[in-house]
Amino acid sequence: MEAVRGRATRGDGPFTRRASDLLGKITGASQVLLTTSCTHALEMSAILLDLQAGDEVIMPSFTFMSTANAYALRGAVPVFVDCRPDTLNVDERMIEAAITDRTRAVVVVHYAGIACAMKEIDELCERYGLALIEDNAHGLGGFYRDRPLGSFGRMAAQSFHETKNVQCGEGGALLLNDVGLASRAEIIREKGTDRSRFFRGQVDKYRWVDIGSSYLPSDVLAAQLTSQLEDFDAIQLRRHAGWSAYHEGLAEWSASNGVLRPVVPDGCEHPAHLYYLLLPDLGNRQEFIRHLAARGVQAAFHYQPLHSAPAGLRFGRVAPGGCPVTEEIADRLVRLPLFADLDEAGVARVIDAVQAYEVI
Numbered sequence: 001m002e003a004v005r006g007r008a009t010r011g012d013g014p015f016t017r018r019a020s021d022l023l024g025k026i027t028g029a030s031q032v033l034l035t036t037s038c039t040h041a042l043e044m045s046a047i048l049l050d051l052q053a054g055d056e057v058i059m060p061s062f063t064f065m066s067t068a069n070a071y072a073l074r075g076a077v078p079v080f081v082d083c084r085p086d087t088l089n090v091d092e093r094m095i096e097a098a099i100t101d102r103t104r105a106v107v108v109v110h111y112a113g114i115a116c117a118m119k120e121i122d123e124l125c126e127r128y129g130l131a132l133i134e135d136n137a138h139g140l141g142g143f144y145r146d147r148p149l150g151s152f153g154r155m156a157a158q159s160f161h162e163t164k165n166v167q168c169g170e171g172g173a174l175l176l177n178d179v180g181l182a183s184r185a186e187i188i189r190e191k192g193t194d195r196s197r198f199f200r201g202q203v204d205k206y207r208w209v210d211i212g213s214s215y216l217p218s219d220v221l222a223a224q225l226t227s228q229l230e231d232f233d234a235i236q237l238r239r240h241a242g243w244s245a246y247h248e249g250l251a252e253w254s255a256s257n258g259v260l261r262p263v264v265p266d267g268c269e270h271p272a273h274l275y276y277l278l279l280p281d282l283g284n285r286q287e288f289i290r291h292l293a294a295r296g297v298q299a300a301f302h303y304q305p306l307h308s309a310p311a312g313l314r315f316g317r318v319a320p321g322g323c324p325v326t327e328e329i330a331d332r333l334v335r336l337p338l339f340a341d342l343d344e345a346g347v348a349r350v351i352d353a354v355q356a357y358e359v360i
């Protein structure tokens with residue numbers, strides 16, 4: 001309301017600054033640019049990398065389509081690598097075989113906010129001179145070896161879509177850890193103009209200076225985001241309570257039914273973004289979702305592999321070794337409801353409904 005009353009409704013107003021500062025504190029990013037979505041932040045990263053048609057960008061097949069789409073839009077070729085069966089993150093041992101003369105970048109996604117093997121991936125990127133980008137849509141507030149997720153890549157993209165831990169309906173941010181990218185990033189975000197410099201009084205008129213688009217969100221959305229970020233610790237506490245209750249409450253049931261729970265490797269602190277189970281097969285997964293729905297519990301599957309999706313086949317290619325793990329786990333995965341306002345009784349009801357299912 002304050003944003004509307006203050007007529008600060010266009011972008012880059014006081015709430016945009018406040019939200020950006022709060023995000024900088026959580027992620028340690030040297031510069032934060034709020035965007036209209038994570039998809040748009042990824043598109044900005046593709047422009048900033050100066051990708052040319054035929055350049056290759058390595059990424060997991062098990063991710064949201066925006067991860068690939070942002071680079072395909074620039075004419076680059078997404079190269080899809082399989083995931084690890086434990087964390088469902090890109091399998092770091094399979095990245096090197098995917099590198100060619102055309103490879104320019106590696107995009108990691110920390111699935112469920114559980115970090116990828118950043119030490120190995122970072123070293124590989126250094127060795128081959130590749131840009132590391134984090135699609136950190138799940139990872140806000142997570143850590144890898146005491147370092148915040150979002151601080152590893154040259155750039156990282158955040159999402160504030162309604163389904164994320166911190167949200168303003170639709171929104172995102174581009175985090176820059178390479179300050180050399182800052183002035184161009186600001187131009188790309190402002191329709192290819194130097195309007196940000198103009199507003200700071202650094203130039204006397206603003207002009208068209210580069211390609212770009214309209215990637216900045218209204219300050220009204222930034223106000224909603226600010227209030228969420230100010231509540232961040234409380235939101236996280238409640239999400240962790242739900243996550244841990246599932247994890248403990250379903251330990252026995254999952255062991256006796258051949259169901260796998262999330263694996264959190266040593267050194268990873270996750271932000272309780274989602275809680276998932278891996279059923280033994282597709283038949284059980286579908287039956288399990290029906291079983292829960294009949295008990296009033298909405299559970300959902302998640303990403304379908306990108307390497308075999310129609311646009312994945314058209315614009316991308318699959319890395320050597322294929323993506324057999326991705327194909328399998330995409331059929332077996334179920335997400336349980338996890339919201340900040342899910343109370344203890346709600347979690348207990350879900351656990352009861354889950355435990356009433358017997359794997360066939």
Ligand SMILES: *Cc1c(COP(=O)(O)O)cnc(C)c1O
Binds near residue numbers: 038039137138159172
């Ligand atoms: C949600 C999500 C996105 C897209 O976020 P938007 O803000 O809706 O554009 C991209 N990548 C991943 C991994 C996501 O989970």
